[in-house]
Amino acid sequence: MTLDTNAFLIILTGALIAISCGFLGVFLLLRKMSMxxxxxxxxxxxxxxxxxxxxxxxxxxxxxxxAGLLGILSTLMIDAxxxxxxxxxxxxxxxxxxxxxxxxxxxxxxxxxxVDLDQECVLYxxxxxxxxxxxxxxSGINLGPRITWLAGLxxxxxxxxxxxxxxxxxxxxxxEHFSSAIGIPAKGVNLALMSMVSYTTVSSFESVGAILxxxxxxxxxxxxxxxxKSLIPLLRLTGALGILIAILGYxxxxxxxxxxxxxxxxxxxxxxxxxxxxxxxxxxxxxxxSGTSPAFDS
Amino acid sequence: MITQVPHxxxxxxxxxxxxxxxxxxxxxxxxxxAGQLIGILGxxxxxxxTLIKSIMGLIPPTSGYIKIFDKALPExxxxxxxxxxxxSVDWNFPASVLDVVVxxxxxxxxxxxxxxxxxxxxxxxxxxxxxxxxFANRQISELSGxxxxxxxxxxxxxxxxxxxxxDEPFAxxxxxxxxxxxxxxxxxxxxxxxxLVVHHDIHSAMNFFEWVxxxxxxxxxxxxxxxxxxxELLRKTYGGKxxxxxxxxxxIRKQDFNPLKS
Numbered sequence: 001m002t003l004d005t006n007a008f009l010i011i012l013t014g015a016l017i018a019i020s021c022g023f024l025g026v027f028l029l030l031r032k033m034s035m036x037x038x039x040x041x042x043x044x045x046x047x048x049x050x051x052x053x054x055x056x057x058x059x060x061x062x063x064x065x066x067a068g069l070l071g072i073l074s075t076l077m078i079d080a081x082x083x084x085x086x087x088x089x090x091x092x093x094x095x096x097x098x099x100x101x102x103x104x105x106x107x108x109x110x111x112x113x114x115v116d117l118d119q120e121c122v123l124y125x126x127x128x129x130x131x132x133x134x135x136x137x138x139s140g141i142n143l144g145p146r147i148t149w150l151a152g153l154x155x156x157x158x159x160x161x162x163x164x165x166x167x168x169x170x171x172x173x174x175x176e177h178f179s180s181a182i183g184i185p186a187k188g189v190n191l192a193l194m195s196m197v198s199y200t201t202v203s204s205f206e207s208v209g210a211i212l213x214x215x216x217x218x219x220x221x222x223x224x225x226x227x228x229k230s231l232i233p234l235l236r237l238t239g240a241l242g243i244l245i246a247i248l249g250y251x252x253x254x255x256x257x258x259x260x261x262x263x264x265x266x267x268x269x270x271x272x273x274x275x276x277x278x279x280x281x282x283x284x285x286x287x288x289x290s291g292t293s294p295a296f297d298s
Numbered sequence: 299m300i301t302q303v304p305h306x307x308x309x310x311x312x313x314x315x316x317x318x319x320x321x322x323x324x325x326x327x328x329x330x331x332a333g334q335l336i337g338i339l340g341x342x343x344x345x346x347x348t349l350i351k352s353i354m355g356l357i358p359p360t361s362g363y364i365k366i367f368d369k370a371l372p373e374x375x376x377x378x379x380x381x382x383x384x385x386s387v388d389w390n391f392p393a394s395v396l397d398v399v400v401x402x403x404x405x406x407x408x409x410x411x412x413x414x415x416x417x418x419x420x421x422x423x424x425x426x427x428x429x430x431x432x433f434a435n436r437q438i439s440e441l442s443g444x445x446x447x448x449x450x451x452x453x454x455x456x457x458x459x460x461x462x463x464x465d466e467p468f469a470x471x472x473x474x475x476x477x478x479x480x481x482x483x484x485x486x487x488x489x490x491x492x493x494l495v496v497h498h499d500i501h502s503a504m505n506f507f508e509w510v511x512x513x514x515x516x517x518x519x520x521x522x523x524x525x526x527x528x529x530e531l532l533r534k535t536y537g538g539k540x541x542x543x544x545x546x547x548x549x550i551r552k553q554d555f556n557p558l559k560s
Contacts, residue, residue: 030391164410171401175387181354181380182405182457183372229392229437 006131009148011250013130014264016151017204018242020158021216022224024197026231026238027162029221030173031190035090036078037217039097040194041201041210043074045104048202053111064202071198072191074100127207127260147207154203161196162235169193170231208261215265220245223272226279241271299531300328301521305368307332307461307492308353313362315345315352321360321515322348328511328520330494335487337507338496341536344513346496347383350463353494354380366461376405379459381450383466389438395449396434399424402456417456424455427482443470451479462486462493469498480506500532 028034044067051066074096081092127147135146143149162169168189171179176186197217204213224237249264256263306329315323323345330336338346351357353364355371367374379402399421400413407413425431428448433441438449447467454462468476483493484506497503503510503523510526512518512535519526519535 032388167401167404167407167412168409170393170397171404174391174393174398174401175382177351177356177382177386178380178401178453179404180356181375181378181382182402183375184404225392229439230394231392231397234392 007250007254009145010127010130010260011246013145013148013151013207014127014246014249014260015243016148016155017208017213018216018220018245018264018268019239020151020155020200021204021213022220022238022242023158023162023235024193024200025217025221026224026235027169027173027193028197028217029225030170034218034222035093036075036194037197037201038214039078039093040071040074040197041213041217042097043100044068044070044198044202045101045210046070046107047104048205049104049107049111053107064199067202068195068198070100071201072195075191075194130207150203151207154200158196158200161192165189165192208264212261212265215268216242216245219265219268219272223268223275226272226275241268245271299519299521299526300517301525302329303331305332306330307367308494309365309368310349310353311363311365313349313352313364314360315348315357316360323352323513324516326362326513326517328517330492330520331509332492333487333490334492334508335483335506336492336494336509336511337503338494338511338513339498339500339503339535340513340518344535345515346513347465349513350380350465350494350496353463354378376457377460379454379457379462381454381462381464381467384443384446384450384469389441389446391438393438394434395425395430395436395438395441396421398438398449399452399456402453405457420458421452421456424452427455428452429478444472444475447471448475448479451482460491462491464493464495466496466498468495468502476502503527 025034025037028037047066047068047070048063049066051060051063054066055062057063077096077100078089078092081087081095082089085092087095130145130147133146135143135149137143168179168184171184172186172189179186179189201210201213204216208216220238220241221234223241224234228234228237245264245268248267250260252267253260253263308330310326310328313323313326314321322343326349338349340346348357352359353366353371364371366378371378396418400417402424403413403417403420407417422431422434425434428451430445430448430452433445433449438446441449447470451464451467454464467479471479480502483495487493487508495507497507504527507523509521510523511520512526512531514535514537519531
């Protein structure tokens with residue numbers, strides 16, 4: 001159990017991804033749209049395949065743009081099904097992402113069967129291969145792991161997005177009607193948030209995979225929400241949890257020689273259940289003496 | 299009985315609104331004077347909230363148009379404030395009372411700019427007006443219904459607008475709070491603001507409003523209270539449902555029955 005360069009890079013990358021996902025996840029949670037993050041992470045698959053088909057590379061800008069467009073499309077589709085066709089939100093999410101994901105699978109089988117773009121790589125990812133995937137400039141200078149750079153860029157953009165649009169994001173999450181009434185376009189803010197979620201999902205695919213991205217979007221914010229009821233501490237705690245999850249996830253995976261990304265999510269889950277046990281509204285005999293009673297208010 | 303006014307604050311012209319091809323407001327045509335406390339009365343499903351939402355541009359009209367301060371809505375948005383129904387938001391949202399009231403200043407701030415000292419002060423003054431200063435740092439999830447309502451009104455006040463549209467601000471509010479809020483609204487009207495309130499209770503409407511709009515899909519009446527609060531127009535607005543109400547009033551009058559005393 002040592003902290004060498006590789007360990008540091010893996011933990012750093014994991015933490016950057018966990019924080020990026022967590023910040024966006026907080027707003028998804030407050031909008032009761034956590035599962036929309038799940039939907040987006042699957043629905044971007046056809047966009048990735050098309051981007052890959054156009055550019056011929058898994059690591060191109062076209063892939064990110066394709067995925068971003070599909071992410072926005074899935075958001076619009078969920079919204080249209082819910083508002084125009086009067087389908088329940090959970091059903092419209094289920095319909096949209098399974099359909100788009102299936103189209104992605106068909107496209108992979110049709111066009112990309114000869115190349116290295118398989119479902120496993122999209123779904124699971126592997127952060128442990130990060131130190132051998134280096135970004136080397138044409139002149140031969142080694143700049144370090146490519147995925148760490150991607151995660152850093154993603155972290156920078158997500159933090160900037162949340163910082164600049166903090167008041168718009170919080171108002172539209174709390175009261176959509178009022179924000180539209182005072183001229184802050186709730187729909188536009190929502191689409192911007194969903195685009196960031198799509199981009200973050202794609203950017204994190206290679207390292208932690210689609211399923212684990214969803215966990216990072218949902219679990220740390222939900223855990224933090226059990227502990228605090230104001231927005232800034234909620235974001236801070238989510239960020240801190242992201243770092244903790246990356247460190248513990250790495251060392252536990254190292255210790256039992258297993259998947260780092262999987263262990264990160266398992267650690268996040270453990271934090272959540274621990275918090276739920278302490279803060280949840282359990283019957284008194286199960287709770288012991290540490291439970292809080294709800295504040296009485298007239 | 300529809301009284302039109304010269305130089306109206308708000309002019310609704312031949313407005314028809316429908317949900318899924320089903321009209322919920324038919325041909326509403328009215329104009330409202332400035333500096334008055336105006337009530338919108340009508341039974342459930344009469345289109346009261348729909349009227350307010352279409353004035354705020356939240357529901358597109360099927361036909362007709364609306365002019366506010368003789369202009370289209372986007373030009374005068376900062377001069378109009380809106381109080382949505384209390385149930386329309388989740389009060390478990392992680393925010394303090396002050397956080398929510400400061401949201402009223404966001405419209406004037408514009409993109410990317412953050413609320414500073416000035417905005418917080420405006421919010422604190424608004425809280426003082428509704429008597430909620432002591433609750434500024436309280437989590438909104440810990441408020442009672444009447445307190446939540448006052449927070450929403452404070453948020454509208456923090457907007458420092460000239461026209462206020464309130465969707466059922468008295469739903470689930472006790473009598474004392476209702477009277478206090480009505481007095482605040484009367485003060486605002488006296489200061490030259492126009493306050494438009496969706497309301498249910500005919501008796502308090504009699505006491506507090508100066509101008510009354512009666513809706514039941516169609517516009518039944520719009521005019522000064524004394525002219526429109528007649529039994530005939532109320533009956534036209536509420537249909538058979540008013541009978542029960544008049545029966546109760548008659549009973550109280552006959553027997554000198556006061557439920558508060560017994």
